[in-house]
Amino acid sequence: MNIDWFTFTAQIINFVILLALLKRFLYGPLHEVMNKREEKVTSRLEEARQKLAAAEQKRETYEQKLADFEASKVEMMNTARREVEETKKEMLHQAREEIDTIQQNWEAALQSEKKTFIAELHQQTTDNIVELLNRLIQELANSTLEEQAINKFIEKLRTMDKKEEKNAIQSALDYGEGKMMVISSFPLPDDQKKQIRELLHEIFTVDVNCTFTVSSVIGFGIEIRAQGWKMGWNAKVYLEDLKKNIDDLFNSDTKIKHHVAHR
Amino acid sequence: MEFNIDNIIYWQEGIFKINATLLHTWIVILLLVFVSWMITRNLAAGINIRRGQAFMESFVVFVLTQIEEETHEDPNKYLPFIGTLFLFIVLSNVIGVIPAFESPTASLSTATALAACVFVAVPVFGISSQGFSSYFRHYIQPTPLMLPFNIIGELSRTLSLAIRLFGNIMSGSLIVAIVLSLSPLFFPVVMQAFGLLIGVIQAYVFSILALVYIASASRVQQVQETAETSKQESKI
Numbered sequence: 001m002n003i004d005w006f007t008f009t010a011q012i013i014n015f016v017i018l019l020a021l022l023k024r025f026l027y028g029p030l031h032e033v034m035n036k037r038e039e040k041v042t043s044r045l046e047e048a049r050q051k052l053a054a055a056e057q058k059r060e061t062y063e064q065k066l067a068d069f070e071a072s073k074v075e076m077m078n079t080a081r082r083e084v085e086e087t088k089k090e091m092l093h094q095a096r097e098e099i100d101t102i103q104q105n106w107e108a109a110l111q112s113e114k115k116t117f118i119a120e121l122h123q124q125t126t127d128n129i130v131e132l133l134n135r136l137i138q139e140l141a142n143s144t145l146e147e148q149a150i151n152k153f154i155e156k157l158r159t160m161d162k163k164e165e166k167n168a169i170q171s172a173l174d175y176g177e178g179k180m181m182v183i184s185s186f187p188l189p190d191d192q193k194k195q196i197r198e199l200l201h202e203i204f205t206v207d208v209n210c211t212f213t214v215s216s217v218i219g220f221g222i223e224i225r226a227q228g229w230k231m232g233w234n235a236k237v238y239l240e241d242l243k244k245n246i247d248d249l250f251n252s253d254t255k256i257k258h259h260v261a262h263r
Numbered sequence: 264m265e266f267n268i269d270n271i272i273y274w275q276e277g278i279f280k281i282n283a284t285l286l287h288t289w290i291v292i293l294l295l296v297f298v299s300w301m302i303t304r305n306l307a308a309g310i311n312i313r314r315g316q317a318f319m320e321s322f323v324v325f326v327l328t329q330i331e332e333e334t335h336e337d338p339n340k341y342l343p344f345i346g347t348l349f350l351f352i353v354l355s356n357v358i359g360v361i362p363a364f365e366s367p368t369a370s371l372s373t374a375t376a377l378a379a380c381v382f383v384a385v386p387v388f389g390i391s392s393q394g395f396s397s398y399f400r401h402y403i404q405p406t407p408l409m410l411p412f413n414i415i416g417e418l419s420r421t422l423s424l425a426i427r428l429f430g431n432i433m434s435g436s437l438i439v440a441i442v443l444s445l446s447p448l449f450f451p452v453v454m455q456a457f458g459l460l461i462g463v464i465q466a467y468v469f470s471i472l473a474l475v476y477i478a479s480a481s482r483v484q485q486v487q488e489t490a491e492t493s494k495q496e497s498k499i
Contacts, residue, residue, distance in 0.1 A: 004269040004372045007284050011376035018292045018351055023343045026299035029306055030323055036308040
């Protein structure tokens with residue numbers, strides 16, 4: 001049981017060689033690889049930490065945004081509701097105004113149409129009545145009626161003595177050198193003409209130069225004209241009175257109706 | 264039966280010779296280097312690593328943890344020495360289980376050589392970390408009278424390292440040989456298995472003790488430095 005010093009020395013050398021070899025083939029490469037892995041893991045961890053921090057920051061940002069949004073949402077809703085309400089009111093008001101305008105326009109148009117129609121109706125009715133009566137008088141006129149008309153005319157001439165008309169015609173005759181036109185709707189018999197001429201001489205102091213004309217323009221009747229002045233009797237006067245009365249009647253009737261409609 | 268495997272000589276020329284101890288040491292060395300080369304040939308720095316790499320990394324991490332717990336220093340400095348010591352002793356102990364193979368550590372020359380390596384490594388690491396004068400100062404602490412006792416302590420613990428390893432492994436082989444002559448069936452197998460356990464434990468004990476010696480050499484200096492620093496601070 002002793003130490004072999006050659007073996008002892010050789011074993012020391014062997015151990016040192018083994019130490020060098022293992023350092024070269026085992027510890028060196030392993031250490032390097034482990035360091036690399038550690039660095040990689042550390043860098044990944046660092047990266048993950050940074051990402052986590054970034055994510056955390058983003059989360060906070062979004063949470064803040066969400067909170068802001070939540071806070072402003074109610075306000076926005078209230079504003080929107082208020083605006084909608086105002087718009088609704090405004091639109092309703094506008095619609096009502098438009099409806100009123102349309103209604104007023106329509107009523108005005110209706111009234112205008114009604115007025116026009118009534119006016120036309122009135123005009124036509126009056127014209128028709130007057131025309132009808134005029135034609136009736138003209139068609140029914142006979143010698144007796146014509147004589148009556150002449151008599152009426154003569155009577156009117158006689159009654160003119162006290163009137164201002166007489167003076168006016170008198171001055172017109174003076175101005176026109178006694179020219180006077182006697183217009184009748186029917187031909188006057190000669191004796192009548194003579195009677196009228198004599199009467200005119202009698203009434204007016206001037207020498208009257210009478211001209212007898214037949215014209216249906218004046219309607220049924222007879223009249224005298226001198227320098228723009230005229231006087232006589234015809235049915236047209238009555239017919240115009242009639243027309244005036246009908247007009248008055250229509251107008252009063254329309255006013256009442258209008259008044260009732262407005263009520 | 265030969266109890267000292269140094270005496271099994273295969274070749275001799277003068278003082279140079281190749282005996283069973285050296286031959287099996289070389290086998291162990293070749294085996295270790297080959298396995299290391301095979302494992303570290305294609306190392307992966309990623310997550311998907313091979314089993315061999317995983318095993319060796321686990322071993323390295325285990326050794327590093329042990330060193331760090333003991334020294335509280337950067338363990339990478341001590342890793343090659345302590346790791347190689349452990350791997351060599353483990354494989355040398357275990358290889359004896361294989362028939363026709365002898366454990367190189369069953370030789371007192373080998374155990375003494377390893378203890379001598381530790382004996383040299385302790386001051387080397389101590390000086391490298393603390394400096395020459397500050398390392399050797401602890402031999403004359405607390406008084407120069409303690410110098411011989413400190414030297415004797417260093418030598419005796421080195422000797423105890425060598426004898427412990429040699430005794431355990433040699434006795435294991437011896438017991439198996441004796442039991443084999445008495446009861447050739449079954450029982451020697453149990454003793455062989457027991458021998459495996461003892462081999463691993465002895466490797467661990469040897470490495471840890473070496474580590475403790477190296478660490479104590481560094482720690483003494485650290486303690487002294489701390490004490491001096493506190494003295495200076497109190498003066499200020």
